[in-house]
Amino acid sequence: MSAATGLARRHRFRPWELLPWAAGIAVFFAFPNYLAFGTQVLITILFALSLDLVLGYAGIVTLGHAAFFGAGAYTVGMLAQHLGWNEPLSGVVAGALVAGTIGLASGFVLLRTHGLTLLMLTLCTMTLLEQAANMGAAWTGGFDGMPSLAFSKILGLYSFDVLYFRSQYLYAFVVLALCFLVVRTLIYSSFGQSLTGIRENLLRMHAVGAPVRGRLIIAYTMSAALAGVAGALFAQTTGYVNLAVLGLERAAGVLIVLILGGYGRLYGAFVGAIAYMVLEHVLAKAYPTAWQLGLGLTLVAVSLFARNGVIGLFDTLRRRFARPAP
């Protein structure tokens, strides 16, 4: 197979790509007692996937991605709490729209900057939203958030399962699969290629006449909407929203998830979210301080030695042990 045909076929589905989804369904039957946790893993995958679009593909380094997750979660929460809008699917769409709008507006003004200024601006935008959520207590519940939200049946058929989280798990699974298809299609489109180009060589993309800023704004908006979907799912499946959905710790957390898995690769979000959340689930409850210490040391090690995350490590190993080309 020549390089050209390889490149032309790169968007085709490969058989192993079914694996994560098969595993997701297998978990549903094999671990019925862990589906609440599994649901959160799925939501984290979606959130990390949305970050991958801007960070991994478009190369926008942001510290404020939780702003959009929080926007989605608060939208769903406020609609349910104040307007009695309990229908889950339209709630997710509303969350995506609100987060996407915030992404579009902030991207429009923010993305003319880069580097440290951009980092600061994304951080400030998120903190601004967090403070606004803290101040507008009449609507957002302020510091306490909205502790008990109720939602109606999904599609009018499946009610939220408070004990075993079966319907929540499948709901999150299907939404993740749909969002993943969108991201995958986007990444392999010419649009996705131009994003990679912007990341790799900004000057050259300007020189060949690519509409750089417009592309970045579109990518940022789509990523914000996807993060909004993740936030909306979070609010619906857990039944609460509080200030933590908007905080620096969530923003840093999703960054860590993506980096651990490997950014700029479609499945990095999956590997990272599963590795991070399983470890956290096992370790953080028993040894919270040691967990933080381990996390810190891991980050230091990853930034110094393994810049492409877990998948990157595998790639390096594979290259090292693969037979040299004839």
Added chain:
Amino acid sequence: MDPVSILLGGFASGMVLFIVSVGLSVTMGLMGFVNLAHGGFAMLGGYAIVLAMKHWGLDFFPALALAVAAIAALSIVLERLFYARLYRATELDQVLFTIGLVFVMTAAVTLGVGPETQVITLPEWLRGQTDLGFMQYRTYSLALIAAGSALMIGLWLGFERTRIGARIRAAVDNRRMAQSMGVDVGRLFTLTFALGSGLAAAGGGLGAEILGLDPNYPLRYLVYFLIVVAVGGLGRVTGVFFAALLIGVLDFVLKIYFPKGGTIFIYALTLILLLWRPQGLFGKRA
């Protein structure tokens, strides 16, 4: 409250922000290194003071001097071992590394000392009130203002009137040109990094009255320190000084008149300012 006490209170917290942030501004300006762990050095400095006073029975000022020296030494070790490897790395790697460092510092302090808030006992003569002639004011706040101003003058003289200062300014303005003129920017960076971390340690100890001291310090104030640097301009000592005072006063006023979430204005103003002047209020256009 009358305007003078508001101004004095704001200046006092502004001085703390200045002492902590000034090193961050210079090191970021020199290498463009995104150091999110800077507040961690301030926290470690505060803890070094607490521990030296508790276990070795030192007085406040000897403990402060010891903490500054210890944190400066620690920062040299970290800089040579780790930071130096990441100068040419992407911002993302720098962000990850320094966030990881913050987690390690926070966890180390929680494990070694405990999660509770620490109190630094001030010497007798710094407590209580001082008669200014027209009003009474907290002695410690006045002392902070005096110390911060003295530091500002000292740093300004060092930057403007010494050869090392001239080299630092040259390297901030144009690193490549400075390097080709024979300035060893790497060594300058190590030097300013140690100085900045030492000052942060002093700020962490001196500011414990105002900012508190607990393991979450570095993350809680990260945005504040970054805002001071961003508003003041990278590598600008005087800029950071005025920015710190501005934000100190603004924060003080907002906390009095809008105790619930008044700080939102600071973030909004920073946002607008950075969009208008990405190089900060006092920075030079790149």
